[in-house]
Amino acid sequence: PAGAALPAATAGAALNYGVSWYPEQRGPETWDADLRLIRAAGFTFVRVGEFAWARMEPREGAYDFAWLDAAIAAARAHGLDIVIGTPTAAPPVWLTQKYPEVLGVDAAGKPLRHGARRHASVASLLYRDKARGIATRLAERYGRAPRILGFQVDNEYGRETFDPAAVRAWHAWLAAKYKTIDALNKAWFTVAWSQTYSDWAQVPVPDERDNPGLALDWLRFFSEAWRDYQQVQIDAIRPHLAPGRFITHNYTGRYDNFDFGLTAQPLDLVSWDWYFGEPVVDPADAGFLHDMYRGFLDRNVWVMETAAGNTNWAERNYTEPKGELRAKAWQAVGHGADGYAFWVWRPTLNGIEQFHGALTDAGGRPAPVYAEAAQVGRELAGVGEAVRGSVPVADVALLHDYPSRWALRRMTMTRDYDAWKVFTSWYGALKPVATGIAVLRGPDRLARYKLVVAPALHVMTAADAAALSAYVRGGGHLVLGPRSGVKDESGSLWEPGQPGPLAALIGAHVDQANIPPPGALALDGPAGPAAASIWAERLAIDAPDVEVRLRYVGGDGWLDGLPGVVSRKVGKGRVTYIGALLDTPSLRREIGAAATAAQVVPQFPGLPDGVEATTREGPRGRVHVLVNWGTTPVTIGLPRAYRDLLAGGTTDRLTLPRFGVAVLGER
Amino acid sequence: PAGAALPAATAGAALNYGVSWYPEQRGPETWDADLRLIRAAGFTFVRVGEFAWARMEPREGAYDFAWLDAAIAAARAHGLDIVIGTPTAAPPVWLTQKYPEVLGVDAAGKPLRHGARRHASVASLLYRDKARGIATRLAERYGRAPRILGFQVDNEYGRETFDPAAVRAWHAWLAAKYKTIDALNKAWFTVAWSQTYSDWAQVPVPDERDNPGLALDWLRFFSEAWRDYQQVQIDAIRPHLAPGRFITHNYTGRYDNFDFGLTAQPLDLVSWDWYFGEPVVDPADAGFLHDMYRGFLDRNVWVMETAAGNTNWAERNYTEPKGELRAKAWQAVGHGADGYAFWVWRPTLNGIEQFHGALTDAGGRPAPVYAEAAQVGRELAGVGEAVRGSVPVADVALLHDYPSRWALRRMTMTRDYDAWKVFTSWYGALKPVATGIAVLRGPDRLARYKLVVAPALHVMTAADAAALSAYVRGGGHLVLGPRSGVKDESGSLWEPGQPGPLAALIGAHVDQANIPPPGALALDGPAGPAAASIWAERLAIDAPDVEVRLRYVGGDGWLDGLPGVVSRKVGKGRVTYIGALLDTPSLRREIGAAATAAQVVPQFPGLPDGVEATTREGPRGRVHVLVNWGTTPVTIGLPRAYRDLLAGGTTDRLTLPRFGVAVLGER
Amino acid sequence: PAGAALPAATAGAALNYGVSWYPEQRGPETWDADLRLIRAAGFTFVRVGEFAWARMEPREGAYDFAWLDAAIAAARAHGLDIVIGTPTAAPPVWLTQKYPEVLGVDAAGKPLRHGARRHASVASLLYRDKARGIATRLAERYGRAPRILGFQVDNEYGRETFDPAAVRAWHAWLAAKYKTIDALNKAWFTVAWSQTYSDWAQVPVPDERDNPGLALDWLRFFSEAWRDYQQVQIDAIRPHLAPGRFITHNYTGRYDNFDFGLTAQPLDLVSWDWYFGEPVVDPADAGFLHDMYRGFLDRNVWVMETAAGNTNWAERNYTEPKGELRAKAWQAVGHGADGYAFWVWRPTLNGIEQFHGALTDAGGRPAPVYAEAAQVGRELAGVGEAVRGSVPVADVALLHDYPSRWALRRMTMTRDYDAWKVFTSWYGALKPVATGIAVLRGPDRLARYKLVVAPALHVMTAADAAALSAYVRGGGHLVLGPRSGVKDESGSLWEPGQPGPLAALIGAHVDQANIPPPGALALDGPAGPAAASIWAERLAIDAPDVEVRLRYVGGDGWLDGLPGVVSRKVGKGRVTYIGALLDTPSLRREIGAAATAAQVVPQFPGLPDGVEATTREGPRGRVHVLVNWGTTPVTIGLPRAYRDLLAGGTTDRLTLPRFGVAVLGER
Ligand SMILES: [Zn+2]
Ligand SMILES: [Zn+2]
């Protein structure tokens, strides 16, 4: 199977199960009751330390770790492992008061201030220095202490800043990238509108009317700022860390204001915070996120935070339906999570997160979700050894890159185009025809997969195009989506036009990208009718061996009778270009056809709609997780008998209610 | 009956009827025609002076009251009484130009400036001093002059400011309240996110991401700032005021950025400005406002402004339907208004209020609403003596406090929860089963009422809880709504959980507060099925004698079969806890059941839907006002014969068209 | 026919057809291929130079025109004429870096900055001086060069600024207008709210809560600032310009933040940029714009830019349906355009306009719209001589002025009232009953027209009213719409009330302006029932000879039975006042009745719905353009036989598909 296992020496359970615990918030007299309940639910670890800088260093240079020593000792005494979070997302008040130059500045030019969190500038060298200080102290004290699993650096990187330090770093970054200001002018095509710069210091930070090339580079710069900010803490921690222990960061769901994949590279473990704001989870959205995070290091991940029942920041913070908490945990495991944790144990008594879901009430009594979490705890413990060392099976890949999403998000051309939903809808169409999906940041591991889909490689370098062409010529099957190959690395339009350097491979080009009137647009082809909306590219055939799979029917005259989806055998492989935003059945059919051509067969073909299957493989063989996300119960005949790792015994037939879960072993 | 009469010596008509008149805006040659028309419509008073600072003090220290003397004399000559408004809501340009430090500062940090109104900071001691100056001059000149009814201080307090004087006062206020910064940290639970402060001056003014405790305290501080700002003018006026004359302030409808009740305490008379922005008035909304304002001093109020036909600031400034103006005036009287006045006599020729409804056109010709206003004038004069000295009968009470509303407004958890609408919907369900409602600011007059409902006592002190418990144990009937007892005085969650210090009384607690998916949620119980939406608390029974009135049916598994409404006999009384946002019929049924248990019987049982009855009682007995707010005519059989104070004669049967009004005397 | 022809000596084709070409953006090696394709499509000119300041003057005082000389020579060599755009909408970076005082300031007080365009202040004398410099150089070099048609000054004036230079100019403007501050106070009625100013420098720039009089004057001041800014360049260019060549500016569609008509006065030619953001063009909206721009100088105009297929800035940048590009070009010609040009030839490779429609792809290959544009090119060339020197026939007029629209836009009183749509709906109702419409800026050319409609003369001077009265008394037919005659020149309400100085003419006045509840309001009259919504004025009859055309039926009691539309014969003419926003059929009927009374007969009576006819008349007789904007084909019987200038031959019957066009000659 694809993917590498976690570092062999990583301590902890096969499936680590945890909760965020803030011992500094309540008196030590509460700890014992807390920890007993935590352990009783099957949790194996607690995360501590995050945000507690003011308690660790109440005055500059005056440290107090006694309380944390005691809290960790108490956790250890209850048989729990510990993850330490560095507290640098929440500087103490003395720091920003004494060194106001570390404060970020918002888009309107107003300095941020103490009172919430994340108000320090990621670009401030002074703040990085202060962060190094506290991280060093923590690592010295706990890096080799018993039952410490690893360190989480900071919390949920994000928040843009335009403070003077950031602006200086931006100018230096541009100078390093472009060497000459003329090169920058050429890349951004600043000849238009007399934008031409003569000095790095003239270059502004982006606002909404700015050059797309500038906007792309700013996000690249900013991604590196986060990477460099993080590296200071990694360098502080690493020398003090016992072997097999990890350094991680907890990324934030769908947030995309910098390149998570870049900052993930120096980490041992990627973890992420899975929050939602809808009445129920969309399994394709969640699956895409699981696989995207796993793809950054091609390695199993942790979910470091997920809501214990509800969030507090959405427009409507719906209560998670009963059973969904458990289904989510198992989905995560199926997608390769080896750790899974909730936020938060007890509610924060005051502060804007006071209504966030917790496993207890304000006084520490178990909340209703506690029982469901405890069921998961029992189940994870029972299944753990069967999956130890295993990784998800991924037979197909999906290509995703931040610059393309940034560029599409900034210039959608129609508010109906949702760059995120395009990815999740392609993911949702691909999942049922494959066993598992690898989400890749770039075309460097393609050869492992029989089928690769790329929903929107909008920003495409020549090197990317060459890699994709080589993959196809070497026998790969590639499916490209609309708006591919539009821009080069600088965000400039490819000449002569779309799909830029991929035109030779595809044997066709886009001669008009239509935004059709509201409503559905019909297509038709040898495999039957189809429908699209929002975006419809008109394809011009350049090579005689291109097969037209779908032609537009109607469409304001520009499209009628012209190709919208083409496919071509190239070398030993095949490339398919889908130029329109197809509706779900049409997209499923096209991707299904590509899968068939690529001889991709899922582990469980023909599952009922709404049932998701994932497969892990490791030293003890394959383990499959099936979840029913549909609202009605389903019965599934299995292709053979499996061990039922939750219910016990063997079975060749499953009945799954809504949010029902089955975990099947092959031996 | 409950409630105290107005100060006995208050001059004026039994029912004062007035209009805002700005003699400074048009030449004296227009006054006579204006005043004749005003008097002809039955108006008994004009309000003058408000906003005219630039005319009263055109240059610093140079006063000119000759024009106002003349205008007041003219009004007097036409038989009109006068209310003087101090002009401090609109400083003259010389003041803010010479003393720019008096200007407020908006949330973005930008100073306010001359050109509209309300741009001075309520916290500026210098501005208070200037306000004292002009108020003193006015009081000296008119405090004992003939036919002056009283003084209105300033106009429609409001508008937040974050100027340096306000910030300094905020820090001083915190120091006075908390004594030590540790006490503040504890109250606000700043241990979370390392927010811990070490000095008062570090505490920011609130923005949307700030600590809820800070936000609550800011609004308390701000309420006191308004109180102190007002007190300066009260102290300036009082020594010069003849006995029996009032000092009032005109509050603004539903505005709630400070605690109106607090600032009302030193006033003789509460008055308020009743503006609306909907196509038609919601009588429950209006009734709640009437009774809320009356509750501040437990004393009859005035409506100091209401639109003469339309507003100018709403998204859609609908024209008030014919008849509604009259119906509103009588509703006000029924709820205890002894004064009622329109804004404005003539339209302002220019300025952003130029399209506001007025009783004349720009040239002073009567507008169509003039005739309807004149009908009201005749009617008020005819009924006046029958109600002189009377106050509304209130047999039940509704508890309302600003901190709870502030906290719920800030952290709704779902945008479908509208804290204001919760109050008005409870008011609307309670009104038909009672004779009259007292809206109370706190639980200090409970014993007067057989039934007390508290729609959302979200922020609850231990003392409040004790008072409520004593009330019930002493024989009171208490109905609590969802989201009660969640927070303590600092906005921190009560431990162990909701309903905090009320749990012992209720014998149950909330173990999960659900935000269910969109749509209706079913409940069922001995009294039949019910429905709820938006908010649904799951109740856990702690005492054996708790009766379950409604259980959830369905609801994503968390709620199914569990109690949503419970009731319990405690001592000589009864407490009922309603944990869900019930729909109107269900809420009416629950409140109706509580009223029956409390032996509350309305003056006119079984009125048709849409007909509102109010009752005043005084030296001349009871007078009842019935208004048909429904869109179709109704016929009502009365329980006995009444004197018909509008139509004359006696009647035991009424027919009321839409907006029809009857005023019935018992003798 | 009404209207004057273009300056006789204007060079160029009868119908100039062009495209924006940016030779500075691509290497000279691309020019020849570009220009060959441009010429092949029938284009007769290119516009160059706009935005290229950084290339023309790369360092202060160092000019480089060699590249532009070469590009112009190349265009000339391909038989193309040239329009030169001055580049002052996009200052080079050295300018704003060295002279930051030229930067504009936004409403929040933040200085604009380099990186987009239009960031210099229109009020900066220094910037005007720099603009004079570059315009002078361009005029010296190209003013007499071969094939130069003329100069476009700057690009799309607009964007407010509140920089110190603008504020100083504003105060000086006020002093010049009002002479004394008391006059200003009187005009703006600052007596309300103590706004009274004592010094010019106290007057703020407007924000949304400011005095409407101030807001009106600010826009007048700002209009003059644009005029003065422009005059500097006109004065720089004029001395160097060969006779017959024009100075123009390209105005922006519906933008209305200053008075376009004022700034148009010193131009030789008005041109405008016709952009849209809807799925399809609304022909009434477009026709209104064509005629509004033509009305500024009562002279034929050019469309200087229109999208080649799609825009890039709308919420949804729909692709223009096939055929619409051609229909639009012919509509423009019918309405008097003698020039028509596309933006842009090649897409801009990077920058926020990179996805704007273009006639080629990024590499210069013809886009699908190229063929349609080439068809138009052939047709324009074929028809050109037949229309040379002709101007549109306009038998009726529509009055439009910026102050009225500004005032209504600012104070709509209901968000359902859309001041723009009121004008276009009246235009749409008037067009079918007339041959052509003149849109006038004021009542100074009324006598030319048998029928004049004025949808919303909200701001009306006494002189305007006198001119309208004289027109009617002299035999004119005038139809006025709701909200007419409300305000005087200062934005103050007319006394005694609406319609101010027009009341004597109409013989009726508005005694109540209703905003009725949502839904339709019924009216009825001798000509049958009608319907209205949103706005409904109740009319009081003052003269015995007023005819009531429509009375309200229902309407909340205020309106029932009262007049909503009245008409009156006055002298030799007739005035009709429509007090309600009628629905389309009712409005058509009322305007149709007025046309009948005025003996206005269209050139082609009884055209099917959706078919627009326009007529030009010149030395070679009349030419008619018919366009089918409807979605279905129509067949039209013509009143006589015409020469078919597109298809050849003669015809008395047309069949027009959707977007079908016929051009008919009389001889
Ligand atoms: Zn978190
Ligand atoms: Zn007011």
Ligand SMILES: [Zn+2]
């Ligand atoms: Zn343009």
